[in-house]
Amino acid sequence: xxxxxxxxxxxxxxxxxxxxxxxxxxxxxxxxxxxxxxxxxxxxxxxxxxxxxxxxxxxxxxxxxxxxxxxxxxxxxxxxxxxxxxxxxxxxxxxxxxxxxxxxxxxxxxxxxxxxxxxxxxxxxxxxxxxxxxxxxxxxxxxxxxxxxxxxxxxxxxxxxxxxxxxxxxxxxxxxxxxxxxxxxxxxxxxxxxxxxxxxxxxxxxxxxxxxxxxxxxxxxxxxxxxxxxxxxxxxxxxxxxxxxxxxxxxxxxxxxxxxxxxxxxxxxxxxxxxxxxxxxxxxxxxxxxxxxxxxxxxxxxxxxxxxxxxxxxxxxxxxxxxxxxxxxxxxxxxxxxxxx
Numbered sequence: 001x002x003x004x005x006x007x008x009x010x011x012x013x014x015x016x017x018x019x020x021x022x023x024x025x026x027x028x029x030x031x032x033x034x035x036x037x038x039x040x041x042x043x044x045x046x047x048x049x050x051x052x053x054x055x056x057x058x059x060x061x062x063x064x065x066x067x068x069x070x071x072x073x074x075x076x077x078x079x080x081x082x083x084x085x086x087x088x089x090x091x092x093x094x095x096x097x098x099x100x101x102x103x104x105x106x107x108x109x110x111x112x113x114x115x116x117x118x119x120x121x122x123x124x125x126x127x128x129x130x131x132x133x134x135x136x137x138x139x140x141x142x143x144x145x146x147x148x149x150x151x152x153x154x155x156x157x158x159x160x161x162x163x164x165x166x167x168x169x170x171x172x173x174x175x176x177x178x179x180x181x182x183x184x185x186x187x188x189x190x191x192x193x194x195x196x197x198x199x200x201x202x203x204x205x206x207x208x209x210x211x212x213x214x215x216x217x218x219x220x221x222x223x224x225x226x227x228x229x230x231x232x233x234x235x236x237x238x239x240x241x242x243x244x245x246x247x248x249x250x251x252x253x254x255x256x257x258x259x260x261x262x263x264x265x266x267x268x269x270x271x272x273x274x275x276x277x278x279x280x281x282x283x284x285x286x287x288x289x290x291x292x293x294x295x296x297x298x299x300x301x302x303x304x305x306x307x308x309x310x311x312x313x314x315x316x317x318x319x320x321x322x323x324x325x326x327x328x329x330x331x332x333x334x335x336x337x338x339x340x341x
Contacts, residue, residue: 019165020162023080024080024083024158027080027159028080030152031077031151031155033148034148034151038066039070053140054139055139076103079096079100079159082096083162101278103156104163104278105279105282105322108160108282109241110153113234116234123229175269178267179267191253191254193327194246194250194254198250200321201242201318205238205239207310207314209239212239213232218308220306220311221306241284242284244276245276245321245322247277248272248276248277253328277329278329281323285318285319285325285326287318288315288319288322291307292312292315
């Protein structure tokens with residue numbers, strides 16, 4: 001299979017394989033239904049919005065929010081081109097890694113969560129997931145969620161595959177080897193960030209675990225009243241994301257951790273905790289930030305079921321946790337780059 005050859009390796013030839021062309025096409029095509037729907041709403045269309053929807057109460061807020069999400073989804077198209085064009089190889093690493101971390105963080109929970117929601121609904125444990133809010137009036141027509149989330153899943157899988165191929169070609173040497181072969185960790189900031197992130201993560205993890213188990217502590221009345229089986233599944237997944245973020249970071253930064261009697265951990269490839277920390281920190285940090293922003297912007301509170309102060313605090317702590325783990329991961333990669341230079 002032909003590959004993208006990095007100029008850093010001394011090659012000036014850029015060859016794009018068929019698999020990457022297909023993945024690029026799929027990534028771009030998956031964005032089109034969402035973009036078309038959002039642009040239609042900005043232009044005043046009520047396609048998929050039933051009478052009485054809270055979306056109709058705040059026209060200006062809806063235009064601004066939809067404009068922002070159009071730009072975000074258009075960013076997926078830009079990333080797909082960047083990962084498959086010659087100029088993408090000349091892009092500074094941080095300028096690519098930042099948007100890809102955000103894309104991973106926002107899309108990965110949808111890729112994992114929406115199929116589980118459908119499975120729960122098929123078994124009779126959900127409520128269809130079409131309301132999107134705690135009011136009596138529907139938020140959006142049910143088909144909208146199917147179209148949007150299916151598109152997000154395809155985007156996530158295709159864009160993620162492109163990034164894995166790109167990162168393997170450009171940075172594969174940074175995560176070679178196994179955990180037991182890593183040199184001692186260097187840098188107080190990385191260790192401090194991971195320790196603080198691990199401690200902070202206990203708070204939202206405990207809340208999500210309680211909510212997954214059926215507790216209503218910290219939930220608003222509307223939010224507590226709209227819980228279904230898929231709500232508990234998604235709350236349990238939030239605990240998994242937090243554990244993945246701090247667990248992966250602990251293994252990367254505290255290299256002596258594998259000395260503990262955990263079978264198979266010393267021989268674990270470095271890419272496993274690195275990928276775990278990447279996906280987990282992205283999911284925790286980006287969704288925490290997104291929900292925090294939504295909770296603090298007035299009318300959007302109605303669309304999220306009226307988050308309580310405890311919920312808002314949990315979102316803020318999740319965002320900080322994700323950012324701390326991401327910064328520790330960036331420090332780890334810089335150290336590996338210096339060691340292999």
